[in-house]
Amino acid sequence: MSRKRVWDDAAKLTRPASTVRCVDVGETVVVVLEPFTPPANDAFVPGELAALAFTVPVAYPDAQPDATGFFVRPAGLKLADGRTSPASTSDASLPGIGNGWLKFSWAPKGAQWDPAIDTLETYLANIEARFLRRN
Amino acid sequence: MRVAMRLGAWLEAAIEAMLRFAKAMTSPGDTGPDARLEIAWTSGVRDATWGLALRAAPREGAVIALCRVSSGASRRTLIVQDPLPPQEGDLSYHRGYVVTITSRYWNRVIDDLSGRSPETGIAVLHTHPGRGTPLWSTDDDTADRELAAFLFGEGFLKGSAPLVSIVVSADQLRARELRWTKDAGVRMHMVTRWRTLSRSRFEFRRTADAGPDVYQPPSWADRSVRVFGRDGQRLLADVHVAFVGTGGVGSITAEDSARMGFGRMSLWDPDIIKSVNINRSGSFTFADAQRGAGKAETLAAMIGRVALVRDIWLCWRKADVRHSREFARLLDVDVINMAVDDVRVRNFVNALAYAHFIPVLDAGNVIRSTAEDDVTVDAATVEAGGARVSVLVPGGPCLWCSGHITSRKLSLAYRTEAEVTADRARGYVEHLGPEHAPSVMPMNAMTAALVELRLQDLLYGLSKRPVSEVYYDLIGGTLDELPRDRVDGCRHCELVEGLGDAAELLHADD
Numbered sequence: 001m002s003r004k005r006v007w008d009d010a011a012k013l014t015r016p017a018s019t020v021r022c023v024d025v026g027e028t029v030v031v032v033l034e035p036f037t038p039p040a041n042d043a044f045v046p047g048e049l050a051a052l053a054f055t056v057p058v059a060y061p062d063a064q065p066d067a068t069g070f071f072v073r074p075a076g077l078k079l080a081d082g083r084t085s086p087a088s089t090s091d092a093s094l095p096g097i098g099n100g101w102l103k104f105s106w107a108p109k110g111a112q113w114d115p116a117i118d119t120l121e122t123y124l125a126n127i128e129a130r131f132l133r134r135n
Numbered sequence: 136m137r138v139a140m141r142l143g144a145w146l147e148a149a150i151e152a153m154l155r156f157a158k159a160m161t162s163p164g165d166t167g168p169d170a171r172l173e174i175a176w177t178s179g180v181r182d183a184t185w186g187l188a189l190r191a192a193p194r195e196g197a198v199i200a201l202c203r204v205s206s207g208a209s210r211r212t213l214i215v216q217d218p219l220p221p222q223e224g225d226l227s228y229h230r231g232y233v234v235t236i237t238s239r240y241w242n243r244v245i246d247d248l249s250g251r252s253p254e255t256g257i258a259v260l261h262t263h264p265g266r267g268t269p270l271w272s273t274d275d276d277t278a279d280r281e282l283a284a285f286l287f288g289e290g291f292l293k294g295s296a297p298l299v300s301i302v303v304s305a306d307q308l309r310a311r312e313l314r315w316t317k318d319a320g321v322r323m324h325m326v327t328r329w330r331t332l333s334r335s336r337f338e339f340r341r342t343a344d345a346g347p348d349v350y351q352p353p354s355w356a357d358r359s360v361r362v363f364g365r366d367g368q369r370l371l372a373d374v375h376v377a378f379v380g381t382g383g384v385g386s387i388t389a390e391d392s393a394r395m396g397f398g399r400m401s402l403w404d405p406d407i408i409k410s411v412n413i414n415r416s417g418s419f420t421f422a423d424a425q426r427g428a429g430k431a432e433t434l435a436a437m438i439g440r441v442a443l444v445r446d447i448w449l450c451w452r453k454a455d456v457r458h459s460r461e462f463a464r465l466l467d468v469d470v471i472n473m474a475v476d477d478v479r480v481r482n483f484v485n486a487l488a489y490a491h492f493i494p495v496l497d498a499g500n501v502i503r504s505t506a507e508d509d510v511t512v513d514a515a516t517v518e519a520g521g522a523r524v525s526v527l528v529p530g531g532p533c534l535w536c537s538g539h540i541t542s543r544k545l546s547l548a549y550r551t552e553a554e555v556t557a558d559r560a561r562g563y564v565e566h567l568g569p570e571h572a573p574s575v576m577p578m579n580a581m582t583a584a585l586v587e588l589r590l591q592d593l594l595y596g597l598s599k600r601p602v603s604e605v606y607y608d609l610i611g612g613t614l615d616e617l618p619r620d621r622v623d624g625c626r627h628c629e630l631v632e633g634l635g636d637a638a639e640l641l642h643a644d645d
Contacts, residue, residue: 002645027479027549027643057549059482059641062627064542068550068564088563095551103557105564113542116626 003029003058009120010056025096028055031065031120032097036072038131044086045078052127053094053101056120064113065123071101087135106130170207172326174258174299174310175492176215177529178333183218184260185303192264192305195234197226199244201251202258202297203635205491207466213299213312213326214492215258216633219244233274234261245291254637256296257286262303268343269304271311279313280321287315299326309342330469330492334531334601337494337593339374339469348373356396356443363595370594372398372444377468379403379456379484380475381430383574384498387417387583388472389434395587396443401468402431403456415574417583429453457483457643471495472586476572478540478548482627483640485534488527489628490638495527496589497534500574500582502609507569520609522582524589525619531603532621533628540627581607 006022006029013020015033023030032053041047054070057063071094079086085102092103108126176184180200188196199219205212225240236259248255259282263269271279279300286292294316301310310326327345331338341348352360352368360368376397378389381404389402408416410424418437419430435451442449454461457480465471465487473484473495481497488495500522506515527533534540550558558564585605592598603619621629631638 002639002641026551055549057546058645059479059545059549062482062542063545063549065546066550067543067546068554068558088561090561092557095554103561105558105561107564113546115542 006031006056006058006060006120009060013120013124015124023096025055027058028095029058029060030055030094030097033124039128040132040134043080043131043134045080045082046074049077050074053097054123054127055095060120061113061115061118064108064115064118065120067107067113069103069105069107070127071103073101075100075102077102106135170209170211171328172310172312172324173210173212174215174301174308174326174329175205175212176329176331177492178331178336179530180216180218181331183220184215184258184301185262185308187218187220188260188262188303189264189305191226191234191262194228194232195262195264197221197234197236197259197261199236199240200258200260201247202256202299203254203633203637204256204295204297205466205493205635206463208463210467211312212330212466212492212635213258213297213310214633214635215299215301219247248291252637253293254296254635256292256298258297258299258301260301260303264305266305266307268307269302269309271300271302271309275300275302279311279323283313283315283321288317301326307343308340309344332492332494332528332530334526334528334603335593335599336596337470337528339370341373350398350444352396353443353445359396359443367595368396371396374470374594375399375401375448375468376590377401377403377465377471379471379473379480381434382406382412382474383415383576383579384474384500384582384586385472386419386430386434387580388474388498388586390417390437390441391583391587392472393438393442393444393447397447398444399448399468400438400442401450401452401464402434403452403454403461403465404429404431404434405453405455406430408433411571415576415579455643456480457641459642459644462640462642466491466493468493470590472498472590474498474582474586478544479643481534482540482545483642485527485540486627486631486638486640489529489533490631490634490640492529492633492635494529494593496586497525497527497539498582498586499523500578502573502575502578504573507571507573517610520578522578522585522607522609523604524582524585525604526589526593526602527628529628529632530621531601531628532619533625535627536622536625537604537617537619578609 010020010022010031018033018036021032030053032051034051036049036052050073052072054066056065075091088105089102092101093099094101184198184200188198200215201217203214225237227235227237283298298313299310308329311323314322325344326342328341350369350372352365356368374397378385381402407427407429408419408423412419418434423433431451431453435449502520503518504515506512602616604617606617607614
């Protein structure tokens, strides 16, 4: 339960061609994966995201990572038709990082967060599962 | 002449209040070797040590337990727990009744210690059967000195670990911490108070080494002395109660507590008074709001004017109680009344209650109204409402066990106001709650009264029952006890219980 724990667990996030960096912002840590290729990437334009980011409270893992959603770049991400934005998304500023992000207000689905089991890896897997389901 | 007299009285009150603040703000010091020493344990551990050892009467009895330290600004608490009861052959007797702890018992204790953190120490309790103040014999003095020199000198106890010698009669306890250095040898420091905690009772008692309790309840305590007697009033004067959050519920509870006769009070609140606070709080005025006065500061001034104990020890802090610089002061208190919305604070104080053996009464209320997101509507319907008081005490369930704190609620509490506002604007983020929680004076007064009644019950042992949570239903008009049980292996209470200074609490500035 500390900022160090967030940094340590973020360092364990391995995704092909992605680098992970952490930014301390107040009582949270913003974890950024650059670039990030979501599963079922043919559903989006562009298919490879410049970045995926989410905030993690320093009380992690007692406190789960952002329960209201996550952020991606480019902010102009569209569905495969090239015109429609994904559901429940909007332009956003990522606290401590800056503007130009698209917030996916996609709360984690499935079982409730269990601090004894869940990690940033399971949180990221949940995001990927939602990309795969496309909602 | 009348004006002059009023002015004189006002000046006198103002000077008195200033002196009281000055005294309060200079009182906390650094924890040093001369810090006040206290013992804290649960009633279960008391029974498994003191109670068990007394069964050897008319011979002496002895039990060893583990011990850890909680270091406050001016108080060092020795937390006694995990008794290691003697087995057959662990004790021997001289002259038929003087107990000796055998090397076999010591070996078992040392083996147990070797698997624990270096901050873990030992409490050795033995009995002097009979009633009254127990006295250490010359043999006891010699044995304690030899024990300290052996355990510290041979490295079985680290320098920071506590070693406590406790002697008890049938009804009284004395204790001393034994410290050892190679150069100075053994030094003994007397324990002046012990705190026994259970889900049904908080007991605070002075040892004979505390000196006489000279507090005399004043004549103006007449009506409450007629309820709990002069000793009952002395008990309150001896208790240090903290208020974490002095808003709607906290301000009423704190003012009432001062009127009841608590002798030491500490207040924490980082907020300032706003005009919207006035119709649902105690003490605060529109003038306070106009000058942007701090809540804790303003409440302290009021308390100085109304406290039953006229030389009450007062400390107020315009600060987040989670900040590391506030921590030692918080560890000096006996009981915490908590009334805050911030889940981060509640999570922090929740862990502290168990790790440092400082019981907490956590209070809150909620009202659901059709007007909660729109103050322009003329007609509103109250759909639900309730007030809750939970008791957090070692051995009992915590706010996580009861579901009042969850990983999701805690996560949401770390979001900035800007983020919450942005999500509100998005409209499709669920469970954000109303922008400002609806609140009215009667619900806050009701919640404060429940806190005060629960604390009164726990201090005086009125119901003698473990009541973890009471809940008042605004719509149903009922007051219920809610069944709450500890979750086995809970990492927020059971696994940190009694760790004291070894517990890792997350400060706001970490």
